[in-house]
Amino acid sequence: MLNMSFALPTLTVSQMFGQKTIRPLTAATLCGITFIKDRLIAIDSIKGHLLEIDPTSDNSKILNPHQVKEFTDVTGIAVWEDSLWVSRENSVYLCKLNALGLEHFVTLPYPADGVAVWETTVYVSCQRLGYILVYDRETRKEITRFYAPGVGIENLTVNQEMLWICDRTEQSVYAMDRATGELQFSVLTPFECPTGIAIHKNGETGEESIYVAYASEEPYIRDNPNADPSHELTFRDRTFIHPLHYHYQPDKRYALSNGYLIEMSYAEEIAPLDEVYLPDVEWRIALPSETERQKVKHVEPIGIPFTEEVIEGQRVAVFKFDSLAPGERHIFGWKALVEVRGIKYRITPRDVEDIPELSPELQTRYLVDDDDLAMDTTIVRRAAREAIGSETNVLRKMHSIRNYVYDQLSYGIKPYIDTPDIVLERGVGSCGEYVGVLLALSRLNGIPCRTVGRYKCPPHSDFIGVPLQPDFNHVWLEFYVPNFGWLPMESNPDDVGEGGPYPTRFFMGLCWYHIEIGKGITFETVTSQGTRLTKEDIPIGDLAINHIRFTILKELPPF
Known part of the structure; x- marks a missing residue:
């Protein structure tokens, strides 16, 4: 008889915080999360379960076994002293932690997405309004409102100085001054669809750690014995909580993340x-x-x-x-x-109002048609004028060009790359064709640009040690701003909806899975007897x- 008794290695609470991905076994869609000291509280929006999760073991228990219906469709939660705050549909409610009987606080004209509380101040995010509303807890009156920093559904948490905002569409966390609404910096999250955010404070050291909840669907191959063939593609819920690491360098105007x-x-x-x-x-x-x-x-x-x-x-x-x-x-x-x-840069149009002229080298190298950009064609020149209108600020010009290209094109894979004039006329482009159009319009408007990139690692960071193959190569670009240098911008991934608004997650930002290879030079070349082979000779x-x-x-x- 085999002796099956053995001890599994466990992490202490102090070892867990900042290191472990938390995956509650029964959860379907985790949205709002919060900490009560070392207790992690989360809402499963689909099931209505208010969960207390053990971060060291992933074990969880339902705190509201008799109020599941009342907590279904809750998206944001917050705790202040002995009160629990929740956002559900168009309203915000509060209740005592030991009773969970919801009391109405305020109703918005549109869905209330997230809620955060600090002393007598209550913050409520609303994507449809485009604002974060700030209320006085005692009077229940709106004090002020801040512009929402992103375009997606946002959830909130708050500490002494900062209001922290996670945005599902932007794949970002924003740090905002909670008193003024001024955006300090933002970071890209390592996974898509961040749905909740919370701060844990170490009781011994006083150090604070940020945790982010994620919820989405993932495709997988299901073995269906009743089908022939038995393997079929389907989807399942994927939700977990992961620590967010960041390092903000204000002098360099960027923040690094996981x-x-x-x-x-x-x-x-x-x-x-x-x-x-x-x-x-x-x-x-x-x-x-x-x-x-x-x-x-x-x-x-x-x-x-x-x-x-x-x-x-x-x-x-x-x-x-x-x-x-x-x-x-x-x-x-x-x-x-x-x-x-x-990496995510935080540079505003105001920062680039008084910048020096471009050097002759940059003008000669990066404002010319050196890669079949069709910059002398009527359709490309007209697009370059229409893209910026009367704008003169270099950062706004670049943003306008990006949005114009997104309005004109939709994404599609092709075996070869056409020139920007053909792409604009067709209205469909691959990542390389998006880059070509962006290069042409930017250079015609006096903004130096260059192609970078080459590959993205498949973004499956939980597949540690598993060989991964990308389906395609990938290119994006960098544009140059005097005093700040080369700034990254994705080609097409932010073109996520017809007519916008478009997220800016990859406007001056790249996620961990972007692999930068040979910036500003050709990725691969072949020479024979000193003569470079071209596509017309023999394609590689x-x-x-x-x-x-x-x-x-x-x-x-x-x-």
């Missing part, structure tokens, strides 16, 4: 569609870049050795062959260990098959 140690491999397999002979071949592949949010820890060759060159400040691997002959096969590439984090895709693999090794520790 990151991961990732192993990325890029390899080419020589497999020509038509056998060719190429003498004296040098095959160059850009290496991951060193940036504010990305640190390269190690690089090693795959298959055959390479030498390194530095091109315009970027590391490039150079593979040399005496020749590539018919029937000859090779595998070659690189494997890199990189630390990547989310006709010579070799690329293989890309990511492995997420661990989450990076807090800052």
